[in-house]
Amino acid sequence: MAATNIEVWQLGTVVEVRNIAANVQRVVLEPSRPKTAEPGSHIDVMVSIDGHQDKRSYSIVESAEDGTQLVISVLKAPLSRGGSLFIHALQPGDQLEITQPLQNFPLRVGAQRYILLAGGIGITAMINMAQVLRNLKADYTFVYAGRNRAAMAYLEELQDLHGENLVVHIDDEGTSLDVDALVAGATEDTELYMCGPIRLMDAVRRSWTERGLSYPNLRFETFGNSGWYDPEEFVVKVPSLGLQVLVGPGRSMLEALEDAGADMMFDCRKGECGLCEVRILQLEGAIDHRDVFYSSRQKNATEKMACCVSRAVTSKTGLTAEASPSGPAIVTIEVS
Numbered sequence: 001m002a003a004t005n006i007e008v009w010q011l012g013t014v015v016e017v018r019n020i021a022a023n024v025q026r027v028v029l030e031p032s033r034p035k036t037a038e039p040g041s042h043i044d045v046m047v048s049i050d051g052h053q054d055k056r057s058y059s060i061v062e063s064a065e066d067g068t069q070l071v072i073s074v075l076k077a078p079l080s081r082g083g084s085l086f087i088h089a090l091q092p093g094d095q096l097e098i099t100q101p102l103q104n105f106p107l108r109v110g111a112q113r114y115i116l117l118a119g120g121i122g123i124t125a126m127i128n129m130a131q132v133l134r135n136l137k138a139d140y141t142f143v144y145a146g147r148n149r150a151a152m153a154y155l156e157e158l159q160d161l162h163g164e165n166l167v168v169h170i171d172d173e174g175t176s177l178d179v180d181a182l183v184a185g186a187t188e189d190t191e192l193y194m195c196g197p198i199r200l201m202d203a204v205r206r207s208w209t210e211r212g213l214s215y216p217n218l219r220f221e222t223f224g225n226s227g228w229y230d231p232e233e234f235v236v237k238v239p240s241l242g243l244q245v246l247v248g249p250g251r252s253m254l255e256a257l258e259d260a261g262a263d264m265m266f267d268c269r270k271g272e273c274g275l276c277e278v279r280i281l282q283l284e285g286a287i288d289h290r291d292v293f294y295s296s297r298q299k300n301a302t303e304k305m306a307c308c309v310s311r312a313v314t315s316k317t318g319l320t321a322e323a324s325p326s327g328p329a330i331v332t333i334e335v336s
């Protein structure tokens with residue numbers, strides 16, 4: 001699912017900001033070079049973090065038909081690497097660099113049946129898609145799972161719009177999503193589109209595989225920003241380059257290696273394409289695999305990792321640990 005789009009950068013002017021759920025900011029942008037946004041598309045945004053310019057991807061939640069307005073909605077994550085803080089500080093009149101809409105999560109029109117699954121802020125990737133399916137009178141179920149109502153952006157609007165097609169699961173109300181039951185409702189002709197935390201998407205992928213359903217019918221969007229564990233500071237060593245780099249909780253391993261002068265391969269920077277793969281030579285700690293590129297078996301083997309999103313952590317229950325360091329985790333790697 002690597003992006004196949006050509007990035008066309010332009011200016012986006014902020015025309016409205018509004019808080020729409022706990023820590024979720026809705027931002028309306030007017031692009032200088034409007035282009036129609038297809039369902040499932042996103043924009044890349046240049047954000048400024050501690051003097052660094054960095055790129056973040058955000059789903060287009062709503063858009064004017066001619067593309068003259070684009071809406072993104074962004075969760076201010078407590079452990080964010082800084083992008084969401086930048087977005088939450090925006091005010092009307094601010095200008096920022098954004099791409100024209102990019103597409104790597106297309107909706108295939110014509111399936112017999114659809115399941116759309118959104119976990120938390122993953123709802124932003126699914127709203128446009130659900131709207132299209134509704135307009136097409138397609139057979140779809142739109143599943144929205146969250147921790148509590150206050151944190152679930154767009155919940156009431158979606159209930160009004162999609163009625164019985166929307167199925168809501170709320171942890172605090174004792175109606176948590178049962179992934180196996182959801183997947184059990186899929187048939188050979190069902191296409192499932194999802195966006196949400198990596199734990200949720202991994203559980204769906206596992207269940208989908210166990211049921212022997214067609215893998216191409218399982219489609220997902222990931223922005224590579226959620227892991228199994230909180231980000232920690234860790235050390236990466238690259239003996240072939242004579243490098244030893246400390247990776248702070250707000251930087252990715254890829255960024256830290258680039259900062260140190262390493263010539264790295266990458267494409268998506270979202271844990272989808274595998275181009276940034278590094279081989280693990282030695283590990284003191286465990287790997288928090290945050291990509292959707294490797295299979296569970298490959299992740300458990302701890303032989304390689306997608307360094308754009310995955311991190312080293314001190315040993316945690318449930319992760320394969322080679323050793324438990326007393327200080328930060330240390331991963332020794334070889335780059336391609």
Ligand code: FES
Pocket residue numbers: 265266267268269270271272273274275276277291293306307308309
């Ligand atoms: S750059 Fe695509 S997975 Fe890392």
